[in-house]
Every structure is written in structure tokens, then in C-alpha cells.
Amino acid sequence: MDEYTIGVLTNIGLFSFIALSAYLLLLAGELSFGQQAFFGIGAYVGGIGTALLGWPLPLAALAAMAAGAAAQTLVGLPTLRLRGLYFAMATLAAAEMIRIVLELIHFQRVVDGALVGPDGTQGFRGIRWIFEHGIEPAAFLALVWSLLACVVLLLAWIERSRLGAVVRMVGEDPELAAVLGIDVGRLKLGVAAVAGALAALGGVLFAHVNTYVEPRNFDIMLGVHSLAYALIGGLGTVFGPLLGVALDIGALESTRLFHGYRMIVFGGVVALILVWRPRGLLDERAVDWLGRRLWRRTP
């Protein structure tokens, strides 16, 4: 496999984490335009862990996930009281606040003769753990997809459990769920914390494969795309967001002949898909149909 293909597949894997993060909140009935902030927090915390504190990547990733979960919980405490567009606007505002805070962080020190660490709008250079430890691009791709497979399998298992049914019920009709004795607020906060941790995991991996991040990497464009991944792919199964990312990055890569106009072409394609299938390609009906066909074929 050539390096370009490895790069594209790594990107699909990395952005799948933020897509899953937006998908989880959509399942719980919340439209978030702010998941890019937790992706960014993950990138910065993970980068500080390995580049400045000398931690191994797994430890830095755990710290980043904890920070992402904590940050999304803090944002969720006041904002999850809001509904629909109000929640969406509040998450966007919170994400912009977090991005501006990242622009204000200056925390550099000399490592191996080079200045390393967050330098405000100039970004965070020197997140070189995978290069310092001789991890080849193919090995990093395998790491990203192994982690993604673990996350997807875990979420698929949860979706088939009682907890998964409860989350979908809260997303569909929170009043009915509350009447049935479900603590809707606490459940949504728990889902938000998991979503924050997942976005942060994607962020820490993104920072390490690029060696450099800056606050502008985590602006509204990434938030819109993360939501689009889940909505294009479909809300019927955890595999939907993965399909969304693959279609998004695949479409972007395959429409290079349109040069700078390809985002416009891509936007049109997304709009058409959402008019045709408002809950995405793999929506609940499609998943049900696929499930029945597969079940019928099983002896």
C-alpha cells in the first residue's frame, strides 16, 4: 500500500472517532455543532502528555479521553437543559470559546534543542512521539483501525443491550422516557461524556500523526463535517457514521478534478442525500431490512 492510500485510510479512521461522537449525541436526541472542541482538547492534552511530559502515547491518550469527557460534561451540565436548535447553538458557542482558549495558551519549553508546546495561534509543534519511536505509517494505521474496531464493537454491543434501547428511547421521546422512570438528564450527561472521550481519542491520534496542530484545525468546519458524517451515513447503526466518513473523504478525494470547487459539489451531494434519506443511508428502516435479509439467509 502506498503512503497516499495509507494517509487517506488513516484520515478515515481518525475522523470516524469524531463522527461516532456526534452520532452518540444524535441518538440521544441532541444535535451538537461542538464536537470539534473535544477533538481539539484531546489533541492538545495528548500532545502535552507525550511532547512535554514525556508520557507514552497510551497514557497520554487516556489523559486526553478523561479531559475530553470532563470538558463535554462541563459543557453539557448547563446546555443539555436546552432543546433542539438552542442546544446546537450553545454547543457551537462553547466550541468557539474552547478554540479561543486554545489560542491563548502559551506553554513551550526546549526539548532536544527545539521549542515544543502550544504557542497560541502559532499552534503546537513537535508532537513527534510516533517518529521518535519508529512507528511506521502502516503500523499507525493498524493502531488507529484497531482502536476504532474496539470502539465500534463496544458501541454495537451497547446498542443491542437494554442501555442502547433506553438511549434511543430518550432520543425519540424524552417525556415518555421520563414518565417511564428514566433519569433523562443523567443519561444524556453520560452519553455526552462518552462522546467527549471518543472525540478526544480521535484528536490525540490526529495530533500525533500530524506532529502539529493549531486551534484553527478545530473550527466550525470540522464540527459541521462531524455532524454530516453521522447524518449521511445514517442513524440506524453504529456503522452509519463510518460509512459517512468513508463517503465524505472518498468523495473529496475522488472529486479532485473540481479543484477548489469540490466542496461546493460535495455540499450539493450531501444536500441531495439528506433530502432523499433524512436519517441517512443506513437509517433504522435500512438496517431493519438488511437485518431481516441476513437473518433469513442464516440456516
Added chain:
Amino acid sequence: MKRFIAFALFAGLALPAQAAHPEAKVDCKAAGDKYVYDCMIRLSQDGKPLTGVEVTVGADMPTMPMAHSVKPAKAKPGKDPGMYHVRIELEMHGEWALKLQLSGAVRDLIVVKQQFGDEGSGHAGQKMQMK
């Protein structure tokens, strides 16, 4: 299980770290066609020209790292040691983060931010002439 987790957490500590980081200076001139640039890259390590590496150059726009990205192109070694030449085709003017992927004698990734305009490139933040 505990041993596995401990190994996974601290596996990186046992591996050797590289001492010096390669550095790059990039200067791009407009090649004639719109958004096409010829770039000269000067690579160095410990103040000496860095030779014997393969350089692949890609580019991203910082505000959307994957939406506006350029398919990586291989740089050719120039006449002087440590000099490499590459032609890149961007999608628009503005600030781009050039990603220099080094392989061979040294494996690394160097990110250089440049502002691209009609004439060529300058350091990010520097105003370029644009039509």
C-alpha cells in the same frame, strides 16, 4: 491482563529517541499556471545540509485539514546538498500548511506554514499580492 495494560502503557519508554530534529526552509514561486508553484526546499539537521532522504510534499489548509488538501508529490534533489525541488498545485490562494514527509536516512514530518499569492509564497502571516 494487568501486565498487558502495564506493557501497553509503558512500551514506548524502552525505545530509543532521536536526538536532532531536521529543519526546513521553503521558498515557492508561481510557475505560470494558476495556483501552481515551484518550491525549493532547504533541509538541514544540526546546521548541516540533510541529504539522502526522500521528500514527499503535501499541503493542507489549516481551517479544514482534510477538505482542502493536496495530493502529495515527490520532491527531486537539487544541485546543492540539502536542496530539493517540487512542483505543487494548490486549490486556492491563502495560508497552507506544507507537510514535508521525510523517509530513507531520516524519517520525520516537518510542517511549514506559508501564505500563497500570485507571485509565490511567504511566511504565514505575511501579506501576499493577490488578484
